[in-house]
Amino acid sequence: MTKTLSNLIIGWVLAVVAVQCAMAQSGASFIEEGAIDGVQYLSGGVGLEERAAIEGMAKNYNLKLVFALSSGECLSNLMVGIKDARGKLLLHTESNGPWFLANIPAGQYEITVSFGDEKKVRRVEVGKGLRTVMFHWKP
Numbered sequence: 001m002t003k004t005l006s007n008l009i010i011g012w013v014l015a016v017v018a019v020q021c022a023m024a025q026s027g028a029s030f031i032e033e034g035a036i037d038g039v040q041y042l043s044g045g046v047g048l049e050e051r052a053a054i055e056g057m058a059k060n061y062n063l064k065l066v067f068a069l070s071s072g073e074c075l076s077n078l079m080v081g082i083k084d085a086r087g088k089l090l091l092h093t094e095s096n097g098p099w100f101l102a103n104i105p106a107g108q109y110e111i112t113v114s115f116g117d118e119k120k121v122r123r124v125e126v127g128k129g130l131r132t133v134m135f136h137w138k139p
Helices: 002-022 048-060
Strands: 032-036 039-044 063-069 078-084 089-095 099-103 107-115 118-126 131-137
Touching: 032 089, 039 048, 039 089, 048 099, 063 078, 063 107, 078 099, 089 099, 107 131, 118 131
Parallel strands: 063 131
Antiparallel strands: 032 039, 039 099, 063 099, 078 089, 078 107, 107 118
8 A cells, every 4th residue: 555655646746747847938948959979969848849849859869868856847958968888978068958868879878967066977778769867956
């Protein structure tokens, strides 16, 4: 019974984060597509229209990073770095929205994301399908 309640609470928190991100103000943000050293990336996702557009383009990418405060507010203007298993920096750029997608070869990666003075590092395995990694900061 406790595990079921815990799963319900986790599901509710994730739903609240998703709704709050979906209701983010659409301001002067825009979807940015680019490539650095052959690594294609896309960032954006402020507002429902941008999210719908990115969802349509997601089939071209195999890594999706999502940035939010633990309170559910979406974040933008974060620095994203992706290193391969050998420590080679493949990509280092700014994400102008709460969603960042990249198309990288299948393998092991270290992802570093900086928001303000705080840096978060995740080690992930990326394959052919879309891998989503969430990054949360305290408000």
